[in-house]
Amino acid sequence: MPSTRRGLSYWAYGDYETPAESGASSAGQSADSSEGLLFVPAHPQRSADGSVATGHVVFELLEGPEGPVPVGFTELGLLTERLGSAQPWAAARAPEFVALMRRAGLGPVHLDPDIAPHARRWTEKDLDQYRTEKS
Numbered sequence: 420m421p422s423t424r425r426g427l428s429y430w431a432y433g434d435y436e437t438p439a440e441s442g443a444s445s446a447g448q449s450a451d452s453s454e455g456l457l458f459v460p461a462h463p464q465r466s467a468d469g470s471v472a473t474g475h476v477v478f479e480l481l482e483g484p485e486g487p488v489p490v491g492f493t494e495l496g497l498l499t500e501r502l503g504s505a506q507p508w509a510a511a512r513a514p515e516f517v518a519l520m521r522r523a524g525l526g527p528v529h530l531d532p533d534i535a536p537h538a539r540r541w542t543e544k545d546l547d548q549y550r551t552e553k554s
Contacts, residue, residue, distance in 0.1 A: 457491030461509035505541040
């Protein structure tokens, strides 16, 4: 089940490896298992003692009209343009990310979504706080 923090929904997942290859897909479509690399809003998961849990990533979900929506961006520039330069992210192989979101019971992964101007975004202050906070 996703948790909420800072007004965003998160889905925790452990032991995700960052891929080396790249890929692209068309904007406005749902990702499928034949796609390449996606840039996904995410941040490191913290352990109970507040330290960063090595190898564990928390994927951030956007809120849609029918619940949480997994998103991925086909270019890092699109992610930072739409979510801001302070947005933490992870590179994920599309097939594994799509399969993970399906196993989590979430809908399709939305590619290169437009983000409402009033939507909550990470700020430099948020990053500083995250770096120093304890769970």
